[in-house]
Amino acid sequence: MxxxxxxxxxxxxxxxxxxxxxxxxxxxxxxxxxxxxxxxxxxxxxxxxxxxxxxTVSIDEGATPLVAVPDLAAELGVESVAVKDEGRNPTGSLADRGFALAVAAAVERGADRVGTPSTGNGAQSAAAYAARADIESKGFVPSRCPFLNKAMVNVHGGDMHVVEGRYADAVEAFAESDEAFASVAPGHPFRIAGATGLALELLADREWAAPDTVVHPAGHGETVVGLQRGFALAVDAGLADAVPRIYAAQPDACAPIAAAAADGAAEPVPVDHPDTIVGPLEVPDPAAGTAAIDAIDATDGDGVAVPDKEILQAAVDGCELGPEIGATGGTAVAGVRALADRDAFASDDEVVLVNPVAGSKEADLLRSHLMSLGM
Amino acid sequence: MxxxxxxxxxxxxxxxxxxxxxxxxxxxxxxxxxxxxxxxxxxxxxxxxxxxxxxTVSIDEGATPLVAVPDLAAELGVESVAVKDEGRNPTGSLADRGFALAVAAAVERGADRVGTPSTGNGAQSAAAYAARADIESKGFVPSRCPFLNKAMVNVHGGDMHVVEGRYADAVEAFAESDEAFASVAPGHPFRIAGATGLALELLADREWAAPDTVVHPAGHGETVVGLQRGFALAVDAGLADAVPRIYAAQPDACAPIAAAAADGAAEPVPVDHPDTIVGPLEVPDPAAGTAAIDAIDATDGDGVAVPDKEILQAAVDGCELGPEIGATGGTAVAGVRALADRDAFASDDEVVLVNPVAGSKEADLLRSHLMSLGM
Structure with a gap:
């Protein structure tokens, strides 16, 4: 290759x-x-x-803005808060950075079709990048996958298997499939490398001054692993002088990585009955979970689990203070609030939150939260 | 000010x-x-x-990518085609460039509330920028406004009047309202200035080499006016050496600007019974219509009206070749195809299409088109 x-x-x-x-x-x-x-x-x-x-296979992913949110910094009592808005990628999610590379790797190996299980955004991104590379794609998504993702998979000309049940069922259907495709499933080294690019870009946005902390809403843990690798690489390369602490935020109803990190466990314990409104983070058995826990430990970070209700409120609050974020990004805001409550930050800390998905893509979740409040 | x-x-x-x-x-x-x-x-x-x-009021709008679409250039028989992907703005539409400025202007004048009629994306953007500036907003939208826009207006804490009927009814309700707000309605000089910024950025993306042609899906005509002003400014400033021809593409069921430009008329004729699937472009009486026609004429451009069915197919084709576009952006692709059919381009022409709205925001329109094809 x-x-x-x-x-x-x-x-x-x-x-x-x-x-x-x-x-x-x-x-x-x-x-x-x-x-x-x-x-x-x-x-x-x-x-x-x-x-x-x-x-290279590219639809000009990355180069996303790092948006300062001073009102949130004031609320948390830290020096600064900024949101790295990954919703501003080609298909509206951070997944694009990884699929640009994983699809390119598949093409390099001569594949004419890629396949992955996905909670939704990954299947959309895979279909977009496969179409761009003029190859085929197949996504395995659970029935609860949002309409928007399913629609855009079809629009990109991607093939799709909507598997009755939840994400674990989609993973099983993917594993049992005898169709021919190159796997670009979660945990793929070049999907992780997408997040390494994110780490370096984030540092470049800050003129190579590392923030003290990065809070990321974790699903499979790929981004956590890639971020830590990228920060460490920047230090090794003499570009930055410190690796930020990485916190993995997850919904408490499905927090295998955050719970293990908080407990000091070396491996995540798969969640038997995951049930969170935050669909992209309902990943009960994360593909890069163990590596993510190692990455968190290497940065002296931690996990933070937060209830769905706090996540949705944090998302709505986030949309009033900074860039649009949805329930997925709201998990970082709820997480950083929980961390501030337990005095995880110093008053001169600079904090970066990752928003993995465009707020518009999760408008229905945020609207139903307002509805539940009688608004 | x-x-x-x-x-x-x-x-x-x-x-x-x-x-x-x-x-x-x-x-x-x-x-x-x-x-x-x-x-x-x-x-x-x-x-x-x-x-x-x-x-300044900003959520880091702009700095959107200009994505090369070589397969479309090959289909059209031109040197190059690139899509300026304005869907990658903070709320997923080009409107953000204008509202960043119009809301800042309102704040400068001491306003604590802004108001506008909107087909949907404008109200969402106005609410986002008002929230960022810590002032209030009120959007007047027709009942056909997409759920996503309405939801995000509420999420940003914006007030909203959903007016029974179509866009013209929302405009009427806005005009008759006795509520206190600073108007940021279509045709506002600083909304137009947002598109002037777009023109200069587009030229900077190309290292100040002007493309031959820009095709823009027009609603109120604000962007057409702003683009022409920006291109002319770049020439006056000695940054660029030519003004591209600007083509306004509109759905044929609501094409007041395109029809007037094509007919050589000085003013648009309001459309009595507009009925297009492309909601953001269902603007029967454009606020900047006359100025847009002048702008088109000043660049030796033209109007191009295309049927909804061609627009939707062009959107789906566009998503397979380049960045995600929806029905609104598909109007530019359908328009450029129609222009190529009438030999509007030379084989060495460089063509830029503007995608005003993120494809994901219009996933439902694209999916129902596939459904109508039995897919």
């Missing part, structure tokens, strides 16, 4: 073994792989793009 | 009279006003921002 000079290969997050960029999991131990970068070859955020121009 | 050095004041698009930045229409003749810039003070796209930092 053709990669840039910055890429040395893949390495395993569990056993450290090296692997070829063409594989999906560690051939030795089966754990999640990440891209292993040569820090000496990284002098800017763009340098961590793993593929040369001729092998 | 506090403005930057680049702003000389306002001038009337009809009689040329100067006006104070605080007024909404020409005090002499009642026509639409535009910001009058001092070209000598404009050395970059940022220089045309009319307000100094302390008077």
């Amino acid at each position: 053709q990669t840039t000079a910055a890429v040395r290969g893949l390495s395993c997050t569990a056993c450290g073994e090296s692997a070829d960029p063409g594989v999906e999991r560690c051939p030795d131990c089966g754990a999640v792989l990440v891209v292993d970068y040569d820090a000496d070859a990284v002098e800017s955020a763009a340098d961590c793009h793993p593929f040369p121009p001729e092998a | 506090q403005t930057t050095a680049a702003v000389r004041g306002l001038s009337c698009t009809a009689c040329g009279e100067s006006a104070d930045p605080g007024v909404e229409r020409c005090p002499d003749c009642g026509a639409v006003l535009v910001v009058d810039y001092d070209a000598d003070a404009v050395e970059s796209a940022a220089d045309c921002h009319p307000f100094p930092p302390e008077a």
